[in-house]
Amino acid sequence: MEGAFILEKLILVVIVFTVSLVIAMYSTLAERKIAGFMQDRHGPHRAGPFGLLQPLCDGGKFFFKEEIIPAGAHKGLFILGPTLAIITACISSAVIPWGQTLEIAGREVSLQVADINVGILYIFGVVALGVYGIMLGGWASNNKFSLMGAIRAASQSISYEIAMGLSIIALLMVTGTLSMGEIVAQQSGFVNWNIWVQPIGFLVFITCAFAECNRVPFDLPECETELVGGYHTEYSSMKLGLYMFSEYINMFVSSALMAALYFGGYNFPFMYDLGLSQNWITIIGVLVFFFKIFGFIFFFMWIRWTLPRFRYDQLMNLGWKMLIPLAIANIVLTAVVTIIKDMYF
Amino acid sequence: MNFWERIYLPSIVKGLGITIRHFFKKIPTIKYPEEQRPYSKNFRGQHSLKRDEQGRERCTACGLCALSCPAEAITMTAAERTKGEEHLYREEKYAAVYEINMLRCIFCGLCEEACPKEAIYLDGPHVTADYLRKDFIYGKDKLVEPVFDIKKLNQENTN
Numbered sequence: 001m002e003g004a005f006i007l008e009k010l011i012l013v014v015i016v017f018t019v020s021l022v023i024a025m026y027s028t029l030a031e032r033k034i035a036g037f038m039q040d041r042h043g044p045h046r047a048g049p050f051g052l053l054q055p056l057c058d059g060g061k062f063f064f065k066e067e068i069i070p071a072g073a074h075k076g077l078f079i080l081g082p083t084l085a086i087i088t089a090c091i092s093s094a095v096i097p098w099g100q101t102l103e104i105a106g107r108e109v110s111l112q113v114a115d116i117n118v119g120i121l122y123i124f125g126v127v128a129l130g131v132y133g134i135m136l137g138g139w140a141s142n143n144k145f146s147l148m149g150a151i152r153a154a155s156q157s158i159s160y161e162i163a164m165g166l167s168i169i170a171l172l173m174v175t176g177t178l179s180m181g182e183i184v185a186q187q188s189g190f191v192n193w194n195i196w197v198q199p200i201g202f203l204v205f206i207t208c209a210f211a212e213c214n215r216v217p218f219d220l221p222e223c224e225t226e227l228v229g230g231y232h233t234e235y236s237s238m239k240l241g242l243y244m245f246s247e248y249i250n251m252f253v254s255s256a257l258m259a260a261l262y263f264g265g266y267n268f269p270f271m272y273d274l275g276l277s278q279n280w281i282t283i284i285g286v287l288v289f290f291f292k293i294f295g296f297i298f299f300f301m302w303i304r305w306t307l308p309r310f311r312y313d314q315l316m317n318l319g320w321k322m323l324i325p326l327a328i329a330n331i332v333l334t335a336v337v338t339i340i341k342d343m344y345f
Numbered sequence: 346m347n348f349w350e351r352i353y354l355p356s357i358v359k360g361l362g363i364t365i366r367h368f369f370k371k372i373p374t375i376k377y378p379e380e381q382r383p384y385s386k387n388f389r390g391q392h393s394l395k396r397d398e399q400g401r402e403r404c405t406a407c408g409l410c411a412l413s414c415p416a417e418a419i420t421m422t423a424a425e426r427t428k429g430e431e432h433l434y435r436e437e438k439y440a441a442v443y444e445i446n447m448l449r450c451i452f453c454g455l456c457e458e459a460c461p462k463e464a465i466y467l468d469g470p471h472v473t474a475d476y477l478r479k480d481f482i483y484g485k486d487k488l489v490e491p492v493f494d495i496k497k498l499n500q501e502n503t504n
Binding site: 034037038039040041042045302303305306307 | 357360361363364365367368370372373374376
Protein backbone atom coordinates (compact mmCIF):
# COMPACT_ATOMS: atom_id res chain seq x y z
CA MET A 1 0.00 0.00 0.00
CA GLU A 2 1.61 3.24 -1.07
CA GLY A 3 1.74 6.30 1.08
CA ALA A 4 -0.72 8.18 -1.11
CA PHE A 5 -3.38 5.53 -0.57
CA ILE A 6 -2.92 5.58 3.22
CA LEU A 7 -2.98 9.36 3.21
CA GLU A 8 -6.18 9.57 1.21
CA LYS A 9 -7.92 7.00 3.43
CA LEU A 10 -6.75 8.84 6.53
CA ILE A 11 -8.08 12.15 5.25
CA LEU A 12 -11.36 10.51 4.30
CA VAL A 13 -11.69 8.94 7.76
CA VAL A 14 -11.09 12.28 9.45
CA ILE A 15 -13.60 14.01 7.20
CA VAL A 16 -16.29 11.37 7.69
CA PHE A 17 -15.75 11.38 11.45
CA THR A 18 -15.91 15.17 11.68
CA VAL A 19 -18.96 15.37 9.44
CA SER A 20 -20.88 12.78 11.45
CA LEU A 21 -20.04 14.54 14.72
CA VAL A 22 -21.05 17.94 13.38
CA ILE A 23 -24.27 16.56 11.93
CA ALA A 24 -25.06 14.83 15.23
CA MET A 25 -24.41 18.12 17.04
CA TYR A 26 -26.74 20.09 14.83
CA SER A 27 -29.29 17.31 14.93
CA THR A 28 -29.78 18.16 18.59
CA LEU A 29 -30.58 21.73 17.59
CA ALA A 30 -32.75 20.61 14.68
CA GLU A 31 -34.69 18.31 17.00
CA ARG A 32 -35.52 21.16 19.35
CA LYS A 33 -36.33 23.59 16.57
CA ILE A 34 -38.56 21.13 14.73
CA ALA A 35 -40.22 20.17 17.99
CA GLY A 36 -40.88 23.85 18.60
CA PHE A 37 -42.36 24.52 15.17
CA MET A 38 -44.61 21.50 15.42
CA GLN A 39 -45.79 22.66 18.83
CA ASP A 40 -46.52 26.26 17.75
CA ARG A 41 -43.53 27.80 19.48
CA HIS A 42 -40.00 28.86 18.56
CA GLY A 43 -37.21 26.45 19.40
CA PRO A 44 -33.96 27.82 20.84
CA HIS A 45 -33.39 31.24 19.31
CA ARG A 46 -31.29 33.14 21.84
CA ALA A 47 -27.83 31.64 21.32
CA GLY A 48 -26.74 33.11 18.01
CA PRO A 49 -29.10 33.74 15.06
CA PHE A 50 -31.79 31.05 14.92
CA GLY A 51 -30.08 29.38 17.87
CA LEU A 52 -27.17 28.17 15.73
CA LEU A 53 -24.68 28.43 18.59
CA GLN A 54 -26.90 26.37 20.89
CA PRO A 55 -25.05 23.05 20.32
CA LEU A 56 -21.80 24.78 21.27
CA CYS A 57 -23.42 26.00 24.48
CA ASP A 58 -24.70 22.48 25.16
CA GLY A 59 -21.23 21.06 24.55
CA GLY A 60 -19.73 23.63 26.86
CA LYS A 61 -22.32 22.77 29.48
CA PHE A 62 -21.37 19.11 29.31
CA PHE A 63 -17.70 19.97 29.77
CA PHE A 64 -18.27 22.12 32.80
CA LYS A 65 -20.64 19.90 34.76
CA GLU A 66 -19.51 17.74 37.63
CA GLU A 67 -18.84 14.08 36.91
CA ILE A 68 -20.66 11.97 39.46
CA ILE A 69 -20.12 8.23 39.74
CA PRO A 70 -22.62 6.66 42.16
CA ALA A 71 -21.23 5.01 45.25
CA GLY A 72 -22.16 1.41 44.51
CA ALA A 73 -21.50 1.57 40.81
CA HIS A 74 -18.87 -0.59 39.14
CA LYS A 75 -16.42 2.08 38.06
CA GLY A 76 -14.87 0.32 35.09
CA LEU A 77 -18.14 -0.76 33.48
CA PHE A 78 -19.73 2.59 34.27
CA ILE A 79 -17.14 4.34 32.14
CA LEU A 80 -17.07 1.56 29.53
CA GLY A 81 -20.80 1.86 28.75
CA PRO A 82 -20.86 5.21 26.96
CA THR A 83 -17.43 4.48 25.48
CA LEU A 84 -18.76 1.39 23.71
CA ALA A 85 -21.87 3.24 22.62
CA ILE A 86 -19.97 6.05 20.96
CA ILE A 87 -17.34 3.76 19.41
CA THR A 88 -19.91 1.50 17.76
CA ALA A 89 -21.88 4.50 16.60
CA CYS A 90 -18.84 6.04 14.93
CA ILE A 91 -17.35 2.95 13.26
CA SER A 92 -20.59 2.01 11.56
CA SER A 93 -20.15 4.92 9.18
CA ALA A 94 -17.05 3.35 7.65
CA VAL A 95 -18.75 1.25 4.98
CA ILE A 96 -21.26 3.77 3.68
CA PRO A 97 -20.51 4.97 0.15
CA TRP A 98 -20.70 8.73 0.27
CA GLY A 99 -20.22 9.25 -3.45
CA GLN A 100 -18.68 7.81 -6.59
CA THR A 101 -15.02 8.39 -7.34
CA LEU A 102 -13.28 11.73 -7.36
CA GLU A 103 -10.35 12.36 -9.70
CA ILE A 104 -7.68 14.26 -7.79
CA ALA A 105 -4.20 14.71 -9.26
CA GLY A 106 -4.57 11.77 -11.62
CA ARG A 107 -5.66 9.33 -8.91
CA GLU A 108 -9.14 7.89 -8.55
CA VAL A 109 -10.20 8.50 -4.96
CA SER A 110 -13.22 6.46 -3.84
CA LEU A 111 -15.45 8.19 -1.33
CA GLN A 112 -16.03 5.08 0.71
CA VAL A 113 -13.69 4.40 3.58
CA ALA A 114 -13.83 0.60 3.36
CA ASP A 115 -15.57 -1.17 0.50
CA ILE A 116 -15.60 -4.63 2.07
CA ASN A 117 -17.69 -7.24 0.32
CA VAL A 118 -19.79 -7.92 3.43
CA GLY A 119 -20.67 -4.32 4.13
CA ILE A 120 -24.22 -4.86 5.38
CA LEU A 121 -23.17 -7.75 7.59
CA TYR A 122 -20.53 -5.50 9.14
CA ILE A 123 -23.17 -2.91 9.95
CA PHE A 124 -25.39 -5.51 11.56
CA GLY A 125 -22.50 -6.73 13.65
CA VAL A 126 -21.69 -3.23 14.84
CA VAL A 127 -25.32 -2.48 15.66
CA ALA A 128 -25.51 -5.67 17.71
CA LEU A 129 -22.43 -4.56 19.63
CA GLY A 130 -24.08 -1.27 20.33
CA VAL A 131 -26.56 -3.01 22.59
CA TYR A 132 -23.70 -3.75 24.97
CA GLY A 133 -23.12 -0.08 25.57
CA ILE A 134 -26.66 0.36 26.87
CA MET A 135 -26.67 -2.85 28.87
CA LEU A 136 -23.38 -2.04 30.59
CA GLY A 137 -24.60 1.44 31.41
CA GLY A 138 -27.78 0.15 32.96
CA TRP A 139 -26.12 -2.63 34.92
CA ALA A 140 -23.16 -0.65 36.18
CA SER A 141 -25.37 2.14 37.54
CA ASN A 142 -26.48 0.13 40.57
CA ASN A 143 -30.00 1.49 40.11
CA LYS A 144 -33.27 -0.42 39.66
CA PHE A 145 -34.63 1.95 37.05
CA SER A 146 -31.46 1.93 35.00
CA LEU A 147 -31.46 -1.85 35.05
CA MET A 148 -35.09 -1.97 33.89
CA GLY A 149 -34.25 0.44 31.11
CA ALA A 150 -31.23 -1.59 30.07
CA ILE A 151 -33.20 -4.85 30.07
CA ARG A 152 -35.92 -3.32 27.95
CA ALA A 153 -33.38 -1.84 25.57
CA ALA A 154 -31.56 -5.13 25.16
CA SER A 155 -34.69 -7.16 24.50
CA GLN A 156 -36.06 -4.53 22.14
CA SER A 157 -32.81 -4.37 20.20
CA ILE A 158 -32.42 -8.10 19.69
CA SER A 159 -36.07 -8.53 18.72
CA TYR A 160 -35.96 -5.92 16.00
CA GLU A 161 -32.55 -6.98 14.70
CA ILE A 162 -34.15 -10.20 13.47
CA ALA A 163 -36.81 -8.48 11.41
CA MET A 164 -34.20 -6.08 10.05
CA GLY A 165 -31.99 -8.94 8.99
CA LEU A 166 -34.91 -10.70 7.29
CA SER A 167 -35.79 -7.59 5.30
CA ILE A 168 -32.17 -7.31 4.23
CA ILE A 169 -32.28 -10.93 3.02
CA ALA A 170 -35.06 -9.97 0.64
CA LEU A 171 -33.00 -7.02 -0.54
CA LEU A 172 -30.05 -9.36 -0.99
CA MET A 173 -32.14 -11.55 -3.27
CA VAL A 174 -32.74 -8.55 -5.49
CA THR A 175 -29.23 -7.09 -5.53
CA GLY A 176 -27.18 -10.28 -5.34
CA THR A 177 -24.41 -8.68 -3.28
CA LEU A 178 -23.79 -7.59 0.30
CA SER A 179 -21.24 -4.95 -0.59
CA MET A 180 -22.62 -1.45 0.06
CA GLY A 181 -20.66 0.13 -2.77
CA GLU A 182 -22.12 -2.26 -5.33
CA ILE A 183 -25.68 -1.99 -4.01
CA VAL A 184 -25.61 1.76 -4.44
CA ALA A 185 -23.85 1.56 -7.80
CA GLN A 186 -26.65 -0.69 -9.10
CA GLN A 187 -29.24 2.00 -8.36
CA SER A 188 -28.18 4.59 -10.93
CA GLY A 189 -30.78 7.02 -12.19
CA PHE A 190 -34.24 6.98 -10.67
CA VAL A 191 -36.18 3.89 -11.77
CA ASN A 192 -33.50 1.52 -10.48
CA TRP A 193 -33.92 2.53 -6.86
CA ASN A 194 -34.61 -0.42 -4.62
CA ILE A 195 -37.67 1.21 -3.07
CA TRP A 196 -39.68 0.34 -6.16
CA VAL A 197 -38.83 -3.37 -5.90
CA GLN A 198 -38.91 -3.70 -2.11
CA PRO A 199 -41.62 -1.44 -0.65
CA ILE A 200 -42.67 -3.83 2.11
CA GLY A 201 -39.03 -4.55 2.90
CA PHE A 202 -38.45 -0.84 3.29
CA LEU A 203 -41.41 -0.53 5.64
CA VAL A 204 -40.07 -3.31 7.84
CA PHE A 205 -36.57 -1.84 7.68
CA ILE A 206 -37.62 1.65 8.68
CA THR A 207 -39.67 0.34 11.60
CA CYS A 208 -36.71 -1.67 12.81
CA ALA A 209 -34.40 1.31 12.35
CA PHE A 210 -36.62 3.32 14.68
CA ALA A 211 -36.44 0.51 17.21
CA GLU A 212 -32.67 0.11 16.94
CA CYS A 213 -32.07 3.82 17.50
CA ASN A 214 -34.36 3.85 20.54
CA ARG A 215 -36.44 6.59 18.95
CA VAL A 216 -40.09 7.19 19.65
CA PRO A 217 -42.36 5.33 19.31
CA PHE A 218 -39.87 2.74 20.54
CA ASP A 219 -38.02 4.80 23.13
CA LEU A 220 -39.06 2.75 26.15
CA PRO A 221 -35.44 2.37 27.37
CA GLU A 222 -35.11 6.05 28.03
CA CYS A 223 -38.58 7.42 28.50
CA GLU A 224 -38.84 9.92 31.25
CA THR A 225 -42.36 9.18 32.38
CA GLU A 226 -41.76 5.58 33.26
CA LEU A 227 -38.13 5.11 34.10
CA VAL A 228 -36.85 8.48 35.30
CA GLY A 229 -34.08 8.40 32.75
CA GLY A 230 -33.79 4.75 31.90
CA TYR A 231 -30.28 3.53 31.38
CA HIS A 232 -28.76 7.00 31.55
CA THR A 233 -30.32 8.07 34.88
CA GLU A 234 -27.08 8.03 36.85
CA TYR A 235 -24.95 9.62 34.15
CA SER A 236 -23.91 13.25 34.22
CA SER A 237 -21.71 15.57 32.21
CA MET A 238 -19.60 14.10 29.42
CA LYS A 239 -20.68 10.45 29.76
CA LEU A 240 -24.32 11.48 29.41
CA GLY A 241 -23.28 13.68 26.52
CA LEU A 242 -21.66 10.66 24.86
CA TYR A 243 -24.82 8.57 25.28
CA MET A 244 -27.01 11.24 23.75
CA PHE A 245 -24.48 11.84 21.01
CA SER A 246 -24.27 8.15 20.18
CA GLU A 247 -28.04 8.11 19.78
CA TYR A 248 -27.90 10.96 17.27
CA ILE A 249 -24.97 9.45 15.40
CA ASN A 250 -26.90 6.17 15.22
CA MET A 251 -29.83 8.10 13.81
CA PHE A 252 -27.56 9.70 11.21
CA VAL A 253 -26.02 6.37 10.19
CA SER A 254 -29.46 4.68 10.02
CA SER A 255 -30.70 7.46 7.77
CA ALA A 256 -27.62 7.09 5.58
CA LEU A 257 -28.20 3.34 5.43
CA MET A 258 -31.83 3.71 4.41
CA ALA A 259 -30.97 6.29 1.80
CA ALA A 260 -28.18 4.11 0.44
CA LEU A 261 -30.01 0.78 0.43
CA TYR A 262 -33.46 1.82 -0.76
CA PHE A 263 -33.35 5.33 -2.15
CA GLY A 264 -30.33 5.16 -4.40
CA GLY A 265 -27.68 6.74 -2.19
CA TYR A 266 -25.72 9.22 -4.26
CA ASN A 267 -27.70 8.57 -7.46
CA PHE A 268 -30.05 11.22 -8.78
CA PRO A 269 -32.38 11.23 -11.78
CA PHE A 270 -30.74 11.98 -15.16
CA MET A 271 -27.29 11.73 -13.63
CA TYR A 272 -25.61 10.47 -16.79
CA ASP A 273 -27.70 12.43 -19.26
CA LEU A 274 -26.57 15.90 -18.29
CA GLY A 275 -23.09 15.51 -19.76
CA LEU A 276 -21.19 16.41 -16.60
CA SER A 277 -17.64 15.36 -15.82
CA GLN A 278 -17.08 12.56 -13.30
CA ASN A 279 -16.02 14.95 -10.55
CA TRP A 280 -19.18 17.01 -10.88
CA ILE A 281 -21.39 13.90 -10.86
CA THR A 282 -19.67 12.81 -7.66
CA ILE A 283 -20.00 16.17 -5.96
CA ILE A 284 -23.66 16.58 -6.87
CA GLY A 285 -24.20 12.96 -5.84
CA VAL A 286 -22.74 13.65 -2.41
CA LEU A 287 -25.02 16.67 -2.01
CA VAL A 288 -28.04 14.66 -3.13
CA PHE A 289 -27.10 11.91 -0.68
CA PHE A 290 -26.95 14.37 2.19
CA PHE A 291 -30.25 15.85 1.10
CA LYS A 292 -31.82 12.40 1.37
CA ILE A 293 -30.16 11.82 4.75
CA PHE A 294 -31.50 15.10 6.10
CA GLY A 295 -34.92 14.17 4.77
CA PHE A 296 -34.80 10.94 6.73
CA ILE A 297 -33.56 12.69 9.86
CA PHE A 298 -36.47 15.10 9.54
CA PHE A 299 -38.75 12.09 9.19
CA PHE A 300 -37.30 10.59 12.38
CA MET A 301 -38.08 13.79 14.24
CA TRP A 302 -41.45 14.24 12.59
CA ILE A 303 -42.53 10.81 13.80
CA ARG A 304 -41.17 11.52 17.27
CA TRP A 305 -43.44 14.48 17.79
CA THR A 306 -46.48 12.74 16.31
CA LEU A 307 -46.74 9.29 17.82
CA PRO A 308 -47.21 8.17 21.42
CA ARG A 309 -44.90 5.60 22.87
CA PHE A 310 -45.46 1.86 22.60
CA ARG A 311 -46.14 -0.11 25.74
CA TYR A 312 -43.59 -2.82 26.33
CA ASP A 313 -45.83 -5.77 25.48
CA GLN A 314 -47.18 -3.98 22.40
CA LEU A 315 -43.59 -3.40 21.32
CA MET A 316 -42.64 -7.07 21.70
CA ASN A 317 -45.86 -8.10 20.00
CA LEU A 318 -45.09 -5.89 17.04
CA GLY A 319 -41.52 -7.11 16.74
CA TRP A 320 -42.11 -10.84 17.01
CA LYS A 321 -45.67 -11.47 15.89
CA MET A 322 -46.11 -8.87 13.19
CA LEU A 323 -42.80 -7.79 11.69
CA ILE A 324 -41.07 -11.19 11.48
CA PRO A 325 -43.98 -12.90 9.65
CA LEU A 326 -44.27 -9.84 7.43
CA ALA A 327 -40.56 -9.94 6.61
CA ILE A 328 -40.71 -13.68 5.88
CA ALA A 329 -43.75 -13.14 3.66
CA ASN A 330 -41.76 -10.44 1.89
CA ILE A 331 -38.92 -12.90 1.24
CA VAL A 332 -41.34 -15.47 -0.17
CA LEU A 333 -43.04 -12.86 -2.32
CA THR A 334 -39.72 -11.60 -3.63
CA ALA A 335 -38.66 -15.14 -4.46
CA VAL A 336 -41.91 -15.86 -6.31
CA VAL A 337 -41.74 -12.63 -8.29
CA THR A 338 -38.09 -13.27 -9.18
CA ILE A 339 -38.88 -16.75 -10.47
CA ILE A 340 -41.85 -15.54 -12.49
CA LYS A 341 -39.73 -12.76 -13.94
CA ASP A 342 -37.01 -15.22 -14.94
CA MET A 343 -39.48 -17.66 -16.50
CA TYR A 344 -41.54 -15.30 -18.57
CA PHE A 345 -39.53 -12.12 -19.26
CA MET B 346 -60.72 -3.07 14.95
CA ASN B 347 -60.83 -3.60 11.23
CA PHE B 348 -57.75 -4.39 9.14
CA TRP B 349 -56.89 -0.77 8.34
CA GLU B 350 -57.11 0.23 12.00
CA ARG B 351 -55.00 -2.73 13.08
CA ILE B 352 -52.04 -1.93 10.89
CA TYR B 353 -51.92 1.63 12.30
CA LEU B 354 -50.52 3.01 9.07
CA PRO B 355 -53.52 5.14 7.94
CA SER B 356 -53.84 6.76 11.36
CA ILE B 357 -50.09 7.37 11.49
CA VAL B 358 -50.30 9.15 8.15
CA LYS B 359 -53.22 11.24 9.40
CA GLY B 360 -51.25 12.18 12.50
CA LEU B 361 -48.23 13.11 10.40
CA GLY B 362 -50.47 15.37 8.35
CA ILE B 363 -51.66 17.20 11.46
CA THR B 364 -48.13 17.68 12.73
CA ILE B 365 -46.81 18.99 9.44
CA ARG B 366 -49.72 21.43 9.24
CA HIS B 367 -48.67 22.87 12.57
CA PHE B 368 -45.08 23.06 11.33
CA PHE B 369 -46.10 25.66 8.76
CA LYS B 370 -48.52 27.68 10.88
CA LYS B 371 -47.67 31.14 12.11
CA ILE B 372 -46.19 30.99 15.62
CA PRO B 373 -48.02 33.14 18.19
CA THR B 374 -44.99 33.47 20.51
CA ILE B 375 -43.53 36.97 20.88
CA LYS B 376 -39.77 37.32 21.20
CA TYR B 377 -39.58 39.65 24.20
CA PRO B 378 -37.75 42.09 24.57
CA GLU B 379 -37.19 42.64 20.85
CA GLU B 380 -40.94 42.57 20.20
CA GLN B 381 -43.46 43.78 22.78
CA ARG B 382 -47.23 43.59 22.97
CA PRO B 383 -48.93 47.01 23.44
CA TYR B 384 -50.57 47.80 26.79
CA SER B 385 -54.32 48.40 26.95
CA LYS B 386 -55.65 51.90 27.51
CA ASN B 387 -56.48 51.32 31.17
CA PHE B 388 -53.26 49.52 32.06
CA ARG B 389 -51.95 50.43 35.53
CA GLY B 390 -48.15 50.29 35.59
CA GLN B 391 -45.50 52.09 37.58
CA HIS B 392 -46.40 55.19 39.58
CA SER B 393 -45.25 58.64 38.56
CA LEU B 394 -45.37 61.79 40.70
CA LYS B 395 -46.48 64.61 38.44
CA ARG B 396 -45.39 68.24 38.14
CA ASP B 397 -47.55 71.31 37.31
CA GLU B 398 -47.15 73.62 34.29
CA GLN B 399 -44.37 75.58 36.00
CA GLY B 400 -42.35 72.46 36.79
CA ARG B 401 -43.11 72.38 40.49
CA GLU B 402 -43.87 69.04 42.21
CA ARG B 403 -47.57 68.67 42.95
CA CYS B 404 -47.24 66.23 45.85
CA THR B 405 -47.82 67.85 49.26
CA ALA B 406 -47.17 64.77 51.42
CA CYS B 407 -50.75 64.77 52.72
CA GLY B 408 -50.60 60.98 53.18
CA LEU B 409 -54.00 60.16 51.64
CA CYS B 410 -52.38 57.78 49.14
CA ALA B 411 -50.56 55.93 51.95
CA LEU B 412 -53.81 55.79 53.90
CA SER B 413 -55.79 54.37 51.00
CA CYS B 414 -53.17 51.83 49.94
CA PRO B 415 -54.53 48.35 50.81
CA ALA B 416 -51.06 46.84 50.77
CA GLU B 417 -49.41 49.61 52.84
CA ALA B 418 -46.77 50.04 50.16
CA ILE B 419 -46.34 53.85 50.37
CA THR B 420 -44.29 55.63 53.02
CA MET B 421 -43.29 59.29 53.11
CA THR B 422 -41.61 61.94 55.23
CA ALA B 423 -42.88 65.52 54.96
CA ALA B 424 -40.73 68.66 55.04
CA GLU B 425 -41.30 72.43 55.02
CA ARG B 426 -40.47 74.49 51.93
CA THR B 427 -37.68 76.99 52.62
CA LYS B 428 -37.20 80.48 51.12
CA GLY B 429 -35.33 79.61 47.94
CA GLU B 430 -37.34 76.58 46.93
CA GLU B 431 -40.55 78.19 45.59
CA HIS B 432 -39.85 77.03 42.07
CA LEU B 433 -39.48 73.41 43.20
CA TYR B 434 -42.64 72.75 45.20
CA ARG B 435 -46.23 74.06 44.86
CA GLU B 436 -47.19 74.45 48.51
CA GLU B 437 -45.38 74.86 51.76
CA LYS B 438 -45.41 71.16 52.60
CA TYR B 439 -43.67 68.66 50.34
CA ALA B 440 -42.43 65.06 50.53
CA ALA B 441 -38.72 64.96 51.34
CA VAL B 442 -38.70 61.17 51.23
CA TYR B 443 -41.37 59.30 49.23
CA GLU B 444 -41.00 55.55 48.82
CA ILE B 445 -43.21 52.90 47.24
CA ASN B 446 -42.33 49.23 47.78
CA MET B 447 -43.08 47.71 44.38
CA LEU B 448 -43.14 44.21 45.82
CA ARG B 449 -46.01 45.15 48.13
CA CYS B 450 -47.89 47.26 45.61
CA ILE B 451 -50.85 45.53 43.95
CA PHE B 452 -51.34 48.24 41.27
CA CYS B 453 -54.96 48.76 42.25
CA GLY B 454 -54.92 52.51 41.59
CA LEU B 455 -56.58 53.55 44.86
CA CYS B 456 -53.72 55.98 45.53
CA GLU B 457 -54.41 57.61 42.16
CA GLU B 458 -58.10 57.94 43.04
CA ALA B 459 -57.40 59.26 46.58
CA CYS B 460 -54.88 61.99 45.68
CA PRO B 461 -56.47 65.47 46.06
CA LYS B 462 -53.67 67.21 44.17
CA GLU B 463 -53.71 64.97 41.05
CA ALA B 464 -50.09 64.23 41.84
CA ILE B 465 -49.78 60.45 41.44
CA TYR B 466 -50.77 58.47 38.34
CA LEU B 467 -50.19 54.86 37.41
CA ASP B 468 -49.15 55.35 33.80
CA GLY B 469 -45.72 53.74 33.57
CA PRO B 470 -44.64 50.37 32.15
CA HIS B 471 -44.69 47.17 34.19
CA VAL B 472 -42.06 46.73 36.90
CA THR B 473 -39.02 44.87 35.51
CA ALA B 474 -37.13 42.15 37.36
CA ASP B 475 -34.25 42.81 39.70
CA TYR B 476 -31.93 40.82 41.93
CA LEU B 477 -32.32 42.26 45.44
CA ARG B 478 -35.45 43.05 47.45
CA LYS B 479 -34.11 46.45 48.47
CA ASP B 480 -33.86 47.51 44.83
CA PHE B 481 -37.64 47.24 44.54
CA ILE B 482 -38.26 50.11 46.99
CA TYR B 483 -38.55 52.96 44.49
CA GLY B 484 -37.64 56.40 45.86
CA LYS B 485 -38.32 59.86 44.49
CA ASP B 486 -35.50 59.47 41.94
CA LYS B 487 -37.49 56.74 40.18
CA LEU B 488 -40.99 58.07 40.82
CA VAL B 489 -40.98 61.82 40.12
CA GLU B 490 -41.52 62.53 36.45
CA PRO B 491 -38.70 64.43 34.70
CA VAL B 492 -38.99 68.17 34.10
CA PHE B 493 -40.80 69.06 30.85
CA ASP B 494 -41.17 72.26 28.77
CA ILE B 495 -44.89 73.16 28.71
CA LYS B 496 -44.54 75.36 25.62
CA LYS B 497 -42.96 72.59 23.60
CA LEU B 498 -45.55 70.05 24.78
CA ASN B 499 -48.41 72.37 23.80
CA GLN B 500 -46.82 72.90 20.41
CA GLU B 501 -46.49 69.16 19.91
CA ASN B 502 -50.09 68.61 20.98
CA THR B 503 -51.51 71.16 18.56
CA ASN B 504 -49.34 69.92 15.65
